[in-house]
Amino acid sequence: MRKDSRLSRVLHVLIHLEMADQPVTSDKMAEMLSTNPVVVRRTMALLRDRGYVRSSKGHNGGWSLAKPLDEITLLDIHKALGEASVFTIGLTDEHTNCPIEHAVNASLKDVMNEAEKLMLKRFGEITLDLLGAEFKT
Amino acid sequence: MRKDSRLSRVLHVLIHLEMADQPVTSDKMAEMLSTNPVVVRRTMALLRDRGYVRSSKGHNGGWSLAKPLDEITLLDIHKALGEASVFTIGLTDEHTNCPIEHAVNASLKDVMNEAEKLMLKRFGEITLDLLGAEFKT
DNA sequence: TCATCATGTAACTTTAATTGTTACACAATA
DNA sequence: TATTGTGTAACAATTAAAGTTACATGATGA
DSSP states (O other), rough: OBBBOOOOHHHHHHHHHHHHHHOOHHHHHHHHHTTTTHHHHHHHHHHHHHEEEEOOSSOEEEEEEEGHHHHHHHHHHHHHOOOSBBBBOOOOOOSSOOOHHHHHHHHHHHHHHHHHHHHHHHHHOBBBBHHHHHHHO | OOOHHHOOOOOOOOHHHOOOOBOOOHHHHHHHTTOOOHHHHHHHHHHHHHHSEEEOOOOOOOOESSOGGGGHHHHHHHHTTSSSSSBBBBBOOOOOOOOOHHHHHHHHHHHHHHHHHHHHHHHHHHHHHHHHHHHHH
């Protein structure tokens, strides 16, 4: 099953951003991430919409933090990226009226909701400066 | 992100299987699931490999349970389907030696592991007869 | 002011993985 | 022995994300 590594990538970039004393261009980031500047802009735009980063044009332009890392949580970034669900496991579309199908889906949904809730709670507890701190030790 | 609904589908089918007094053909199942008999065989073959179901050929052939539902857990089926991870969130390939990237991935991995562990624990606690029981009430 | 650097974004192509399909071999049974 | 069913290889279709191209627009500094 395909994985979405935007979260991992963008966190990586944000922490680098904090250490830079100048805006960092999409080109530089793309190079870091072995990807394309347009892809970077697409993803970063989602964060800008939420006020976590800023972009500027022209000479010495690029991306910079709009908020200190200790005020941004993993959950914030995860939400900004707008992935519908964290699970690869999906439920069947219940176009039938089969009560068994409904029961199965309800059970699965319960378990997945519980796990997702736990995960998002943890994400909410981790600010991005902690990620940076961890590597500095 | 694409979802894998094989788990949901196959559970649905297994509970139906229990109630059938004859083997059920791949064609019937495919119709139930609005899919293709070959797809059904592919998925069911994974369960047969683990001894949860049996298949027989010829007249009155088809699929039947090889184990009572109260001896099969959600976790058993999940494992049989062989999905690598339950999460849509992936980590970057660490071809670089960037310590920040490593730290970010380690943190994400921690949180995901914890959530996955919880989820699989719950899956292990739910036997398939419980799913059926739930709908009967 | 104007060449240059940078983002913004639409439109399109590529990629990767599953799912669906076709075709045919093989086995069981009425 | 015709029919019913699985087993499986090989291929096509689908789909969603990622990548790419192209060009507009804005900012900056020489």
